[in-house]
Amino acid sequence: MIPTIIVHGGAKTITEDKVAANNAGCTAAAEAGWAVLISGGTAAEAVEAAIRVLEADPTFNASLGATLNNDGEVEMDAAMMEGSLSWGAVAAVQGIRHPISVARKIMDEKPRLLVARGAERFAAENGAELCKKEDLIADEQWQQWQEDQKVIDRPNTVGCVALDASGVLAAGTSTGGTTNQQQGRVGDTAVVGSGLYADNKLGACSTTGDGESIIPVVLAKTAIDFLTGERHPDEAAQMAIEALKSKVKGEAGCILVDRQGRVGWAYNSSHMACAYMTEGQDKVAVFTQK
Ligand code: ASP
Numbered sequence: 001m002i003p004t005i006i007v008h009g010g011a012k013t014i015t016e017d018k019v020a021a022n023n024a025g026c027t028a029a030a031e032a033g034w035a036v037l038i039s040g041g042t043a044a045e046a047v048e049a050a051i052r053v054l055e056a057d058p059t060f061n062a063s064l065g066a067t068l069n070n071d072g073e074v075e076m077d078a079a080m081m082e083g084s085l086s087w088g089a090v091a092a093v094q095g096i097r098h099p100i101s102v103a104r105k106i107m108d109e110k111p112r113l114l115v116a117r118g119a120e121r122f123a124a125e126n127g128a129e130l131c132k133k134e135d136l137i138a139d140e141q142w143q144q145w146q147e148d149q150k151v152i153d154r155p156n157t158v159g160c161v162a163l164d165a166s167g168v169l170a171a172g173t174s175t176g177g178t179t180n181q182q183q184g185r186v187g188d189t190a191v192v193g194s195g196l197y198a199d200n201k202l203g204a205c206s207t208t209g210d211g212e213s214i215i216p217v218v219l220a221k222t223a224i225d226f227l228t229g230e231r232h233p234d235e236a237a238q239m240a241i242e243a244l245k246s247k248v249k250g251e252a253g254c255i256l257v258d259r260q261g262r263v264g265w266a267y268n269s270s271h272m273a274c275a276y277m278t279e280g281q282d283k284v285a286v287f288t289q290k
Pocket of ligand 1: 010011061156157158175176177178186187188189207208209210211212
């Protein structure tokens with residue numbers, strides 16, 4: 001099987017001064033995941049490696065530099081799913097540098113979705129890199145939060161989908177949620193079927209955008225179902241976003257890899273940073289607009 005990886009930096013508006021940072025961050029993430037895949041690593045390992053890069057980059061709404069909730073705090077959700085239908089997720093967590101790694105770790109456990117203090121305790125007991133919750137607040141987000149208390153909706157998860165050499169697919173997501181979200185809110189990112197889905201028989205998908213719109217249309221699973229009959233992932237992604245637009249109001253995007261390693265993506269926001277790599281490319285392909 002030909003390994004493939006695609007990452008996104010969120011469905012959002014990317015102003016001219018932020019294009020380079022979005023491109024650089026998504027490229028670095030795709031390269032990190034690709035390095036795992038070509039050295040024989042699994043799709044889940046590649047997704048984790050790629051999302052850790054995005055979580056460490058304050059350009060993106062995940063972990064360091066994530067958007068702040070209505071208490072002025074970073075509160076995060078993350079999830080991982082493998083095409084064998086194994087999954088794990090954490091929600092409403094604080095003081096964890098890489099929520100995606102905790103989500104991956106919890107895939108082997110039951111329960112597989114832990115929130116808040118229970119998830120933080122699981123992270124601590126399983127060697128996750130912890131920090132003070134304030135350490136994840138970037139200056140830019142803090143200033144924006146103080147100036148712009150009225151903004152209540154500026155979503156942009158990060159995500160990644162990969163296919164490894166043995167034909168296993170994985171998808172991952174990580175987010176700080178929506179700007180000024182109510183403390184305790186959980187969006188689609190930690191919800192299997194909505195924020196992510198992976199099925200080795202069809203493909204894998206990671207979504208981004210307005211969780212309250214993504215959840216009722218079960219966006220990731222909807223996109224995967226559109227892959228039936230060998231439909232190209234680009235068309236399936238577009239159909240999923242059209243379904244969201246026709247059924248509910250809201251802004252969203254998704255990235256897909258099918259079981260053959262073909263990539264696709266679509267969004268109805270003004271931009272979505274996106275980067276992918278597969279065999280035959282000499283470097284990562286990266287875009288902020290399609
Ligand atoms: N989907 C996320 C949520 O609603 C927001 C995002 O895309 O960051 O929580």
